[in-house]
Amino acid sequence: MSLGTLDRTPPPIFKQGPSALSKLILFSALALFLMVADSRFQLTQPLRAVLATALYPVQWLALQPMRIWREAGDYFITAEQARKQLEAASNLLATQTIRSSQVEQLTIENSRLRKLLDLREQLKIDSVAADVLYDAADPYTRKVIIGKGMSQGIVLGSPVIDEFGVLGQVTLVHPLVSEVTLIIDRDLAIPVLNVRTGVRSLAFGDAAGGGGLELRFMGSNSDVQQGDLLTTSGVDGVYPPGLPVATIDRIERRAESAFARIHCLPLALVSGARHVMVLQPQSAQIPPRPAEAAVVAPPKKGGRP
Amino acid sequence: MIMRNGQQLLLPASPVFIWCSLLVALLLDMLPLGRTPWMPDFLALVLVFWNVHQPLRIGIGFAFMFGLGVDVHQSSLLGQHALSYTTLSFFATMIHRRLLWFSVPSQAVQVLPLFLAAHLVELVIRLINGNMFPGWTFLLAPMLEALLWPVVSVILLVPQRRAPDPDENRPL
Numbered sequence: 001m002s003l004g005t006l007d008r009t010p011p012p013i014f015k016q017g018p019s020a021l022s023k024l025i026l027f028s029a030l031a032l033f034l035m036v037a038d039s040r041f042q043l044t045q046p047l048r049a050v051l052a053t054a055l056y057p058v059q060w061l062a063l064q065p066m067r068i069w070r071e072a073g074d075y076f077i078t079a080e081q082a083r084k085q086l087e088a089a090s091n092l093l094a095t096q097t098i099r100s101s102q103v104e105q106l107t108i109e110n111s112r113l114r115k116l117l118d119l120r121e122q123l124k125i126d127s128v129a130a131d132v133l134y135d136a137a138d139p140y141t142r143k144v145i146i147g148k149g150m151s152q153g154i155v156l157g158s159p160v161i162d163e164f165g166v167l168g169q170v171t172l173v174h175p176l177v178s179e180v181t182l183i184i185d186r187d188l189a190i191p192v193l194n195v196r197t198g199v200r201s202l203a204f205g206d207a208a209g210g211g212g213l214e215l216r217f218m219g220s221n222s223d224v225q226q227g228d229l230l231t232t233s234g235v236d237g238v239y240p241p242g243l244p245v246a247t248i249d250r251i252e253r254r255a256e257s258a259f260a261r262i263h264c265l266p267l268a269l270v271s272g273a274r275h276v277m278v279l280q281p282q283s284a285q286i287p288p289r290p291a292e293a294a295v296v297a298p299p300k301k302g303g304r305p
Numbered sequence: 306m307i308m309r310n311g312q313q314l315l316l317p318a319s320p321v322f323i324w325c326s327l328l329v330a331l332l333l334d335m336l337p338l339g340r341t342p343w344m345p346d347f348l349a350l351v352l353v354f355w356n357v358h359q360p361l362r363i364g365i366g367f368a369f370m371f372g373l374g375v376d377v378h379q380s381s382l383l384g385q386h387a388l389s390y391t392t393l394s395f396f397a398t399m400i401h402r403r404l405l406w407f408s409v410p411s412q413a414v415q416v417l418p419l420f421l422a423a424h425l426v427e428l429v430i431r432l433i434n435g436n437m438f439p440g441w442t443f444l445l446a447p448m449l450e451a452l453l454w455p456v457v458s459v460i461l462l463v464p465q466r467r468a469p470d471p472d473e474n475r476p477l
Contacts (some may be wrong), residue, residue: 008317020365031369135337
């Protein structure tokens, strides 16, 4: 009972429960245990799934004002804007028509060449469309939450793309929603291929949180130029090859360092994507590693050859 | 009853109202406003308020549970907000007898260190865990929370300030 408040029952005199300090120690220990279990051993996934499902109605309610605002904005879009968008879309379509008419022919040619070279057929990619519910409010990481989860067949580790390029990777799957870590998160690395030179490297999220990517471990004399397109290289067994990732924005070559600092800009709309595609990770389709050839026993002396 | 001079005797707090206010604060925290490190944490504010005003109803255990909920929503490390809210709630329980002897603006000054401590706990956990630094604007969050203390004190005490015997002149 607090100061100056009338209560219907008197406050207990003797039965006070455990002291605040003991509660603090208990719950802090529990929180520390959960943090260690979460970050080191990944044990907390069931608890997270239960809590996420319980929180889903509240989250849905919190999303409604934004959805109504968006829909109202879409409704009151002016004719001028609609005309401009139509024009841009038809321009895009015209440029894509040329490319797509070539695709048929290129696919046939590619398959013939592959047969000629006796290479494996290109992997087929299954995908699920999803919409972005919200940016995770956590200011320490770069994640978005999408509205499809385990019940719609989302698998942990799936690559996520939007209409311009690779957006990120699914890092946590709840029953109804999933978390996508964006490629600009500092903990996410993506293997890329420089289209101009064909050099493979790794792009990491910007450590300073500036919303870009960094191409690490490239020698200061390596052949990179401003504006080079980086696509996925497909060597990781997660991302299908050939998806655009980023363009090189800035190169700093310093005399005292053996490596160049290469700053890239993501092509996907990392801060404004609304509709995304979740692809099946390729590792599910890659055949298992062939078994090691059995060690041939050395022939015994005097035995038959 | 010993009371501060000029303070109104308040009606009993309704548990339904307490829980509704906590849920509304949770909703406000969940509004999809993007990454804004300076955004005040409404849930922490309301939790501290009820910890100070109704320590027997809303204690450290509930703060812990709400913290877990926020962790899951923000998809941050599980237990991070739980620890920060537990700390916050502990200090609020420690000062609750003293705090209500002061006027509301000086209460706001006294709860500022609590919110600062809670945000620093979060920052230290994240930096230990190797996440990025969110920028200095995160220091604005505790300030804004302390500034909102008088507002919350008015809004959340309204149902307890109603007339004990409503009549035609005072219908509420």
